[in-house]
Amino acid sequence: MPGFSKLTTTAGLPAVNQAKEFACGNKEICIANVNGSYSAIDNICLHQGGPLGQGTIEKGKVVCPWHGWAYDPKTGAAAHNANAKVAVYPLKIENGDVMVEI
Numbered sequence: 001m002p003g004f005s006k007l008t009t010t011a012g013l014p015a016v017n018q019a020k021e022f023a024c025g026n027k028e029i030c031i032a033n034v035n036g037s038y039s040a041i042d043n044i045c046l047h048q049g050g051p052l053g054q055g056t057i058e059k060g061k062v063v064c065p066w067h068g069w070a071y072d073p074k075t076g077a078a079a080h081n082a083n084a085k086v087a088v089y090p091l092k093i094e095n096g097d098v099m100v101e102i
């Protein structure tokens, strides 16, 4: 059934301008913190499956640690090709819990 699942608490969120990966059921989710604004995207890079949550944030984009593909964490679009998009998931914070809708 669709719905929001708890990923972590606010204490577990990445620091400003960092990304972090989380397991959610059989999915891996990357949460990006761009200047205090959080986004949840698929953790798997479209190039060769690199873990985006282990990447960096540069100029507001999540940069894959393997070969540097960069993604807009709000739209999921790859910087070099807007047709290449990772999934973006709704995220909400309630009572200190961080929830995503997969």
Ligand code: FES
Pocket (backbone or CB within 6 Å): 045, 046, 047, 048, 049, 050, 064, 065, 066, 067, 068, 069
């Ligand atoms: S796997 Fe992400 S850039 Fe190659």
